[in-house]
Amino acid sequence: MILITGVTGFLGSNLLDKLDNDKVKLLIRNKSSFFVSNKCYEGVINSTATYTEALQSVDCVIHCAARVHVMKDASVNPIDEYREVNTAGTLNLARQAVEAGVKRFIFISSIKVNGECTQIGSPFKATDKPNPQDPYGQSKAEAEEQLLALAKETGLEVVIIRPTLVYGVGVKANFASLMKLVSKGLPLPFGSITTNRRSLVSVYNLVDLIVTCIGHPNAPNQVFLVSDDHDLSTAEMVRQMGLALSKPAKLIPVPVFCYSLVGKFTGKQDVVSRLIGSLQVDISKTKQRLNWTPPYKLEDGFKMTANALVSEEKC
Template sequence: MNILLSGSSGFVGSALLEKLNVNKVKMLTRNTDIVDDKSYFYCKDFLSFDFKNRFHDIDVFIHCAARVHIMKDASINPIEEYREVNTAGTLNLARQAAEAGVKRFIFISSIKVNGEQTKIGSPFTAADKPNPQDPYGQSKAEAEEQLLALAKETGLEVVIIRPTLVYGAGVKANFASLMKLVAKGLPLPFGAITTNRRSLVSVYNLVDLIKICIDHPNAVNQVFLVSDDHDLSTADMVRQMGHALSKPAKLIPIPVFCYSLAGKITGKQDMVSRLIGSLQVDISATKKQLDWIPPYKLEDSFRMTADALLREKN
């Protein structure tokens, strides 16, 4: 099984590369310093990339690379910039893959295709109508739709995976910042945020699912949601971080309505919503269709994430 991988230097792509047979993996890269390595192929951008019969021996293309979600996007026209990379660029790669005889195209999408928030007990499913709320999610949703149309047109086997928030060794952004605060033993005002529920997925479970999708017959032209199958409130998540760090979290029970009020005053309702709201996914269809269960328990994934963070400090 020969694999072509994009995004091999990213968070998910690098973790996936570690678990694949590197002798059978070729990678797209924008790093001109390593294009002489026969395992790498230079790709200035997805729209201009040309296969030129170089990948006639590739069986599966795993597309992890993307223009990622940016909290404060200063772009003049963000939707078009997301579309250029995540939609048009993805379709260019997939179409050329089909023309080159690649059998399967695995697209790492996002739960943002479903939306931003759920009600308790009403998780997102893969069968839900897409409801993206921002340019990033919209660009991913459009890519999914066009990929599935391409599958019908060409016979290319398309597999779409929508992860929730991904964490693990090397995670950045808000998850890492919060874990660092817990590691410092600082009091945190999340003690009263106990009734919301968030679905997370460790990069270890996500990578395992991607590997399953490389050749599973039931994955063809399907959309899969993925999580650790263990939802947490914000307070529980912080406590779990403390447990993993062997540093019990110090939580102050600030009433939830205070966050809503602060969000309205500061104009940061979206940020507050992610903190106090819920986003759950139902992965029962994923487990049934692929005969798969997340192999890493949430506690173990948090521990591995914490161990990596502590190694960085030393």
């Protein structure tokens, strides 16, 4: 039996679609009519909640729930709030999992544990020393460290997966906004952003890796990075969106230095950095240790996302 947390989220809902419902339990914040099942349990992720009933007869926990990263966090003390859910909450669930006899704990972490950006040709690796730059990344890094310590202490099989930017049907935020702009045929000022490189991962490839890790003998007590294994520049990403939408992107070659100036004067350097900077990951360890390759090409993921967007706009 598998217990999944965060099943109402983007990743969790896609993961649920790929698993046998008869072998899955769900831990969610609030029960709803959508989850009409005696295998659905209500509970929040924090340092004090009890998960005894949900963990009964469970062999593997897939922990997708988290206090997610938000831009311009308005919390008075965001690091404490991230730690309460992502660090203390994760360890509380893991320790109770050990007591319940759970064998494997799969933790969905974040590439933000590695850092925010890379130099061309120097991608992040699973063996790199953590270098989180914000409270969200720090809380995930601390959870990883404590989970691996718990594994040594108790024998719990911990698997850590650090996704880069995840996209797919149902994705929100910047990726969805950019694809919508491309779908409208508007000229976009990204034509000169051709020398950076970004690693992305479709939710379909991420889910496939998670499923692989459920029973793989080489997965325990390892950290895995994941991507579509196809890095691309911002300009190429927009062109790929246009191809997926059957609407060629119209790109204007605005000099890259202009973005840096705009970021400086508007105080949005972080937004500009993600647009013009690089963030690459090396997934060679993931491929070799698990004998795994991404089953979906980047073009496939973009096409599925685009088709869903077009259908949504027609409704």
